[in-house]
Amino acid sequence: xxxxxxxxxxxxxxLVSNAxxxxxxxxxxxxxxxxxxxxxxDRLLDTGVLQGFTAVVDPEALGWGTEAFVEVHCxxxxxxxxxxxxxxxxxxxxxxxxxxxxxxxxxxxxASDIHHLETALERLRSVEIIDRTVSTVVLSRLLERPPAPDxxx
Amino acid sequence: xxxxxxxxxxxxxxLVSNAxxxxxxxxxxxxxxxxxxxxxxDRLLDTGVLQGFTAVVDPEALGWGTEAFVEVHCxxxxxxxxxxxxxxxxxxxxxxxxxxxxxxxxxxxxASDIHHLETALERLRSVEIIDRTVSTVVLSRLLERPPAPDxxx
DNA sequence: CTTGAAAAAACGCGAGC
DNA sequence: GCTCGCGTTTTTTCAAG
Numbered sequence: 001x002x003x004x005x006x007x008x009x010x011x012x013x014x015l016v017s018n019a020x021x022x023x024x025x026x027x028x029x030x031x032x033x034x035x036x037x038x039x040x041x042d043r044l045l046d047t048g049v050l051q052g053f054t055a056v057v058d059p060e061a062l063g064w065g066t067e068a069f070v071e072v073h074c075x076x077x078x079x080x081x082x083x084x085x086x087x088x089x090x091x092x093x094x095x096x097x098x099x100x101x102x103x104x105x106x107x108x109x110x111a112s113d114i115h116h117l118e119t120a121l122e123r124l125r126s127v128e129i130i131d132r133t134v135s136t137v138v139l140s141r142l143l144e145r146p147p148a149p150d151x152x153x
Numbered sequence: 154x155x156x157x158x159x160x161x162x163x164x165x166x167x168l169v170s171n172a173x174x175x176x177x178x179x180x181x182x183x184x185x186x187x188x189x190x191x192x193x194x195d196r197l198l199d200t201g202v203l204q205g206f207t208a209v210v211d212p213e214a215l216g217w218g219t220e221a222f223v224e225v226h227c228x229x230x231x232x233x234x235x236x237x238x239x240x241x242x243x244x245x246x247x248x249x250x251x252x253x254x255x256x257x258x259x260x261x262x263x264a265s266d267i268h269h270l271e272t273a274l275e276r277l278r279s280v281e282i283i284d285r286t287v288s289t290v291v292l293s294r295l296l297e298r299p300p301a302p303d304x305x306x
Numbered sequence: 307c308t309t310g311a312a313a314a315a316a317c318g319c320g321a322g323c
Numbered sequence: 324g325c326t327c328g329c330g331t332t333t334t335t336t337c338a339a340g
Contacts, residue, residue: 001266004214004255007235012215012282015208019172022317035319036324049214054207054299061202062165063237064300069222069252069259084295098292099222106222106289110300136259142237146207147217175332186310191334 004049011040012050016146061091061106063112064145067094067141071103073133078104078129086127092120103134157202160185164193165203167301174205210305216265220247223277224256224287231257231282245273256287 002010010030014021023034023041030037059065074083080098083105086144087093095108107124111117117137125133157165163183167174176187176194185189197203212218227236233251236258240246248261260277264270270290278286 008211009215012208012210016210017205017207019206019208023319024317033325034317035326038319038324047214049211051209052170053172054170054209055165055172056204056207057165057169057206057299058202061200062300066252069199069250079198080293080295087296093296094300095297096224096295097220097222098295100290100292103289105295106291136255136256138259139251139253140233142233142251142258143240143246144248145217146210147212148244177332187333188307188311188335192308217329 002039004044004150008040008044008049011037012044015050015053059110064110066113066117067108067110068117068121069136069138070107070109070121071129071136072105072107072124073102073132073134074104074129075131082129086129087124090120090123092116093124157197161193161197161202164190165197168194168203168206170203179247181229184229186259219266219270220261220263220291221270222272222289222291223260223262223274224261224289225283226285226287227257227278227282228284235242235282239282242279243273243276 006028009028014026014029022080023037026032026041027034027037032040041050041087059067072083080152083098084096087096087105087107092109092111094110097106098104099106109124111118111120114137121133121135124130160183164179167179167182176190179194180187180190185193194203198205212220223235236251237249240249240258240260245262245264246260247263249258250259252259262270262273262277264273267290274286274288277283280303
């Protein structure tokens with residue numbers, strides 16, 4: 001059902017590096033005609049391998065210069081779904097994961113400045129199921145990139 | 154130079170939610186003609202506010218089901234640029250940040266499975282400037298989304 | 307400086323093979 | 324998976340606010 005061959009990988013690579021390239025351009029890069037590329041892309045979208053296309057925005061330019069990673073410790077045992085439901089309404093939460101180790105979850109926060117970050121942290125800490133948080137403020141973004149096309153997979 | 158008004162924000166929102174939408178579609182959403190939208194998008198690309206367009210890929214589908222966050226502690230004082238240069242060659246590193254607190258950096262790793270993750274961690278620890286690492290393995294992805302259009306910015 | 311309208315050129319998308 | 328053809332879109336040029 002979700003078979004992804006070498007050509008699909010190359011098509012995905014093209015789209016990751018430029019989501020607005022035309023089917024003809026992709027076809028030229030992978031050695032297929034434009035309609036053939038479109039059919040594969042449609043299939044990849046159907047099967048969920050491709051989840052969509054988005055613009056990469058400079059966070060600084062829109063006033064999202066400050067970010068932090070927050071270890072979240074919950075009260076007692078909480079289901080992942082419950083944590084997700086509680087984090088979803090907070091707009092500063094750009095990512096969240098349940099993790100191994102002492103913490104229950106890691107939350108990635110993005111805010112416009114330190115003050116906004118503080119506000120977001122207060123709101124996060126006021127969430128019922130959350131007991132305690134440990135914040136790590138990001139000083140500089142060193143690297144941020146899509147996963148490599150593939151490798152030893 | 155990098156003035157971004159309300160219409161630009163709405164155009165960016167459209168492109169973030171679907172990078173492949175046509176200029177006519179965007180124009181209809183923001184109340185501009187297609188050429189006017191294109192000019193603004195070109196300008197946003199020129200000024201670096203928009204950095205490009207990419208496909209959102211399901212990590213599972215390409216064999217990137219396992220990820221981890223790693224606190225990196227360096228030997229002595231190391232410049233951010235040096236850390237970046239040392240991390241860039243490692244394909245499993247999808248993001249890295251210098252941070253406040255005890256650690257020097259947080260590295261986001263993505264691997265195909267636990268074994269691959271272990272290999273990647275070994276390679277990471279073998280980097281000269283790195284003294285010690287503390288790994289946190291991700292159990293489940295709760296949330297992952299682009300920053301909200303904007304807010305109290 | 308920005309917009310809207312109209313031109314040619316390129317692209318998307320279905321049918322047929 | 325490829326070719327063909329029609330309708331739509333993009334993109335450039337031009338004139339106006």
